[in-house]
Amino acid sequence: MYTAPLKDIQFVLNHVADINKVTAAINRQDDITPDLVDAVLTEAGKLAADVIAPTNHTGDQTGSRHHEDGRVTTPAGFAEAYQAMAEGGWTAMDAAEEYGGQNMPMVVSSMVNEIWQSANMAFALCHLLTQGQVYALQKSASEEQKNLYLPPMLEGRWTGTMNLTEPQAGTDLAAIKTKAVKTESDALGTHYRISGQKIYITYGEHDMAENIIHLVLARTPDAPEGVKGISVFIVPKFLVNADGSLGERNDVHCVSIEKKLGIKGSPTAVLSYGDNEGAVGYLVGEENRGLEIMFGMMNHARFSVGLQGLAVSERALQQAIGYAMDRKQGTPLGGQSGDAIINHPDVLRIITTMKAEIEAMRALAAVGGAAMDLAHGGAEADRAFWDERAALLVPIIKGWLTERSLAVTSLGVQVHGGMGFIEETGAAQHYRDARILPIYEGTTAIQANDLVFRKTLRDEGKAVFTFLDEIDAEMITLAGNDHPVVASAAMAVTDALADARLAINHILSSANDPRRSAVSGSNYVMLMGYLAGGWLMARSAAKAAEQLEADGADENFLNAKLVTADSYMGHALPQVMALARSILAGDDAVLAMRPDWLQG
C-alpha cells in the first residue's frame, strides 16, 4: 500500500524549491512546464503504486536467490516491474538526449526517484546504480563508449553496477588490489584483463536485464601505490560487439550473495573477476585517474542515497498512518471508545513529528536538486556559487536524511505496538531496510569528514557562513509575518542559527588539531540538517499562510503544513541547540579516551 505524496511534492517544488525560477535560470522553462511536471509525477505515482509497491513486502520475504551455476534470481515481479519502468521511459529520465535520455532537471527527477525508492527500495536500487553509472560514463567515457553502452542502459535492457569495495578496501579505496593488465587482440581491440574479488556489489548479478555493465576500480601493474594508482574499467557481463549485439560471456562470476539485515530483495554480490583467462575490461578515461572519475559522480550518488532516506521514511509514515487510522485500542483521552489509536496523544505526536521531519527532508532534497541543476545549467556567472552550495548540501543531505530515516522508521514500528515486531505487518521491514543508508555510499563519518575538512575548514567557513547569512536574512523577513506560526518559526530558526555559528566557530578554531574537528563531524552534519530543515519548514509555513488567503485555498492541506512546521520547531529544531552543546563540550572528552582503556 503506497500512494505517491503528489500534493506534498508539488507544494515543495512550487513553493519551497521554486521550480519556476530554476527552470528559467537553466533556460528550460519552455520544455519543463508545470503541466509536464504534473504529468510526470502523476504517471510515476501510478506505476509506483500499481506495479512496484506490491513487490516490496513479498520481495523482502523471498529475497534474491543465488544458484549453484552462478545465476541470481530476483523476487517475483521485479523483472516485470523493471520492464514496465523501461517501457514507460523512466530508465531514461536523467540522461542526456543524445544517448536517448530525457534530460530531466534534478529538481524534478529527485522527486520521481523518491517515488521509486518509496515503492520498493530494494528494487529501485538497481535503477539508482544504473543511473549512477550512466552519469559517470556521460561525464568521463569516450564518445565511442557512450554510444555503445548508454543507449541500452537508458532503454532498460541493460543495467549498471559500481565495483569499488574489496574485503580489505571499504572506506579506504587506497587498499584496492584488483589487477588490470593491458593487452591487445584483433577481436577485442585494446583492452585489459581484470582479475580480483569485489564485494558488496549491488545487483552484481540478476535476471532483470539482458546484460550487466560493471564499472570496476582496479590497478595496472606499474601503477603508483595508493589512491593515485587506481583506474576505472567497463567490464560487461556479456561482451558487446561493435553493433551493440551481445557476444561471449565475460570472465566475471557471482560467487555468492550476502544474507543481509534488510533490502533483501536486492542481490548484494561477491564477484570474482578472472577465474580463467581474466575478465575483459575497457579503460574509462586515463590510467590512474579512476578515483577522480568516481569522485565526479559522488555528489550524485550520495544525493540519491539521501533520497532513499526520505523515501523509506515516507513509506514508513504511510504505513503508520494507515495502521493508526484503523486500529482501535483503548479510549483516547478526551475521545470515545471505538476511536482509532491516532486519537491517542502520543500516537498523534509520533505521526506528526514523523511527518514534519519528512516534509523537511523532502524540501531539503528538492532544494539540493535545484542547486545541482543551477550548478550545471544556470547562468555562467552563478555556476561557481551553486556548485559550492551543492557541494555543501550533499553531505548534509546524505548524512541527515539517512540517519533520521533510522529514527523515523523506528517510530513507524512503535506506532504498531506489538504488531510492529511481527514481520508480517511490514513495519519492521522499513526499519531493517533503512539501516544500510547511513553506511553505503560513504558512512556518516565520511560525510562528516567531507563537510568538516573539504567544505568548511578549507575555505575557513566561507561557504557555510554565506549559507547561514542567507537563512538569517530570510528569517528576518519572516519574523515580521502576520501569521503567528510563521513568525515564531522564524524566531526559533534565528535562535538556532546563533547556536550553529558557535558550533562552527568552535570547529574552525580547532583546525590545527584535526582529530578534534573530526570528532565533531557527525554532530555537525546532523546540526546542519536540523537547521536546514528548520529554514525550509519556516519558508513552507510562510507559503502556506500566504496561500490560505487565496480564494478556494486547500485549507486542510495548508493548515496541516502550518502544523507540521510548528511541530518541527518544537520537536526537531531543538536538536540544533543540543548538538551545538555537544560540539562545544564533547570533542576533548572523547579524545581523552584511550583505546586500551576500553578492553577489560
Added chain:
Amino acid sequence: MYTAPLKDIQFVLNHVADINKVTAAINRQDDITPDLVDAVLTEAGKLAADVIAPTNHTGDQTGSRHHEDGRVTTPAGFAEAYQAMAEGGWTAMDAAEEYGGQNMPMVVSSMVNEIWQSANMAFALCHLLTQGQVYALQKSASEEQKNLYLPPMLEGRWTGTMNLTEPQAGTDLAAIKTKAVKTESDALGTHYRISGQKIYITYGEHDMAENIIHLVLARTPDAPEGVKGISVFIVPKFLVNADGSLGERNDVHCVSIEKKLGIKGSPTAVLSYGDNEGAVGYLVGEENRGLEIMFGMMNHARFSVGLQGLAVSERALQQAIGYAMDRKQGTPLGGQSGDAIINHPDVLRIITTMKAEIEAMRALAAVGGAAMDLAHGGAEADRAFWDERAALLVPIIKGWLTERSLAVTSLGVQVHGGMGFIEETGAAQHYRDARILPIYEGTTAIQANDLVFRKTLRDEGKAVFTFLDEIDAEMITLAGNDHPVVASAAMAVTDALADARLAINHILSSANDPRRSAVSGSNYVMLMGYLAGGWLMARSAAKAAEQLEADGADENFLNAKLVTADSYMGHALPQVMALARSILAGDDAVLAMRPDWLQG
C-alpha cells in the same frame, strides 16, 4: 563472545548504588557480604560466557520452531543452558527462602540479570517471565498454591508465562474476552474451565522444562465489564497432582509461533485455551481482582525489561569494541597505517558515547534496584519514601533504557560499516533484538502515562521535585570538587535541573488539559532518564576521582570512568535541554494536527 563487565558492575554497586548502605538498611549485611556478591557475580559471569552466550547468534539463526503436533523446539543449546542455570541455583535467586529461593536483594540480582540478558536475551526471557510469575504468586497466591507451584519453578524444572494479550486486547486489557467458568469435581477440586485465545505468549510452549505454568487473565460469566471484571488463573500445561507429580495434559495448545524481527530464539506463541472441554485453571486471589494482582508485579517486570535494554546495549558495545580494535581500514588522523579503526576519531566518539550511556544505564538500574529493596525491606519509617522513589524510577528505567538501547545497538552496527549490515557479523541481531524492548511490558507511551499521570500530576509534582532537590543538593557539593571533570559535570547537571524544572512545571500547569500532558509524556520520560543518568555519572566521576588518590588505584579503569562521565555531559546530557524545549513548545503544535488531515 561476551565477558561480564564485572569491574563496572562492582564499581556501580560499591560506589554509585552504595550496596553496603542498602544491605545495612535491610538488615542483610551479615549474609550479603562483599565476598558473597563478588562470588555470585563471578560465577554468573562464567556461566554466561561459557554456556549461554555461545547460543545467542546460533539461536537467532535457527529460531524456535513450531511443529504440526503443537510442540515447539528451542534452538540447540537452550535446554542445556537452562539446565545449567537450574543446577547452579540461579533460577532460585530472587525468590523467598521458604519456597527454596535465595532471597537475593534486587540491587544484586539486577546486576546478575543484566549478565543473563547480555549473554542471550532471547534465551534469558524465559527466566525473566518465570521470575515475574514467581514474584506474582509469592505476593498473591494461596499458601497451598505457593507450595505446589513455586518450588519446581525455582528448581528450574518448570517455567512460567504471563497471558495477558488477546488480538483485540493489547495495551487495553479492558477488552479481554477469555472466559473462565467455575466448576467442581472430585478429582480437580474447585476449578475454572478456561477458553479463549491468547497471543504474544513468550515461551508459551517450549522444550526446556517439564511443565509450563501459565498465569492467565480471563473473565468469569457474571464479571463486571472492563478492567474491574478480570480475574487471574493458574493454568498448568500438565495438571499437577497434590504430591507435585504431573497429571494429565491440560486443554491449552500452541497454535503457532510468530515470525519476529528479533529475539528469534524465543518462541512467541499463540495459545488456544479450551478447544475441547476447557482448560483447567485455578483462581489466584479473589475473582475480579486480576488486574490488581498483575499490577502488583508490574514494577518488577518493567524494571526487568529496562535491564534488558542495558544488557543488549552492553553486548552491542562489546561486539563493537572487539571489531574496532581488530579491523584496519585507512590511516587514522594523527595515527599510522595499520592502526585499528578505534583510532579514527568518529569511531572513538561512537564507542565512548555508547560506553558512557551504558554506564549511566547500569548506575540507574542499580539505584532503582536498591530503591525497591529499601521499599520492601528497609526501616519501616522509610519504606513509604522508597516505595514512592521506586515507583517514580521504574517508568524512567523502563522507558529510557529501552529507547536508548535502540540508538546504542544502532551505533554498534555503524561501527561495523558494511559488515554491520551482514547478518553473519551479529551486530544486526542486537539491533533487531532491542526493537521489542520499548514495546513489550507497556510501550514507552504507557510508561509516559504512568510517569505523567500517576507519578507526577497525582501528587502535584511532590515526589519528582523531592528527587530533583536531592540531585541538586548532591551537585552543589560536587561542584566544589577539586577534580575539574567532577566540578564541571556537577555544574552541567545543575543547568539540566533548571531545564527539567521548567518542563515539569509546564506539565503540571497543563494538568487541566490531560491531552497536553499526555503529548509531553514520552519526552518527559526521556528527559528524566538523561537527567538521572547525568546525576549518577557525576557521582561516578566523583568516586573515581576520590579513588584515584588511593595507593594502588586502578588508574586506567578510574581514568576511563572520568572520561565517560565527561563524555556523558558533552554528548548525552544536552538532550535534557532539547527535550525541555520540546515539552515547552511542542504540545500545542501536535494537538493542532487533525487526524483527518493526515490522509491525502
